[in-house]
Amino acid sequence: MWGFLHLSGRGLWMAAAVMFSVLVVGCKDSASSSSSPSAESAATQATAMAEQQAYPLDVCVVSGGKLGAMGDPVIYHYEGREVRFCCSSCVKKFEADPAKYLAKLDAAIAKASENAPAPSVESGS
Numbered sequence: 253m254w255g256f257l258h259l260s261g262r263g264l265w266m267a268a269a270v271m272f273s274v275l276v277v278g279c280k281d282s283a284s285s286s287s288s289p290s291a292e293s294a295a296t297q298a299t300a301m302a303e304q305q306a307y308p309l310d311v312c313v314v315s316g317g318k319l320g321a322m323g324d325p326v327i328y329h330y331e332g333r334e335v336r337f338c339c340s341s342c343v344k345k346f347e348a349d350p351a352k353y354l355a356k357l358d359a360a361i362a363k364a365s366e367n368a369p370a371p372s373v374e375s376g377s
Contacts, residue, residue: 313336
């Protein structure tokens with residue numbers, strides 16, 4: 253019954269996007285019979301945003317092992333932040349000293365933002 257709770261990584265984002273799309277389409281159909289391009293674009297934007305928010309590490313923040321090498325990564329939420337691990341035993345190590353591992357994650361985020369292309373600025377002329 254609750255099989256979606258076992259999804260992780262890209263599968264979880266895709267499931268969330270599909271559920272959001274179903275909700276938007278269901279609400280659109282019950283509100284009126286005319287099509288609403290804004291509802292369709294909202295669903296498309298939600299899917300694109302979910303795919304854009306890539307996790308900054310491709311390795312376990314605890315062991316350093318490649319995420320996905322031992323099956324789907326374990327996704328854990330700590331104080332509103334997503335942290336990914338190679339296995340459930342790394343979650344226990346993380347819980348013993350979260351500040352240590354969050355510092356590694358923060359460093360990866362900072363590095364990723366340094367390497368991100370600067371936003372383009374359009375001139376008015």
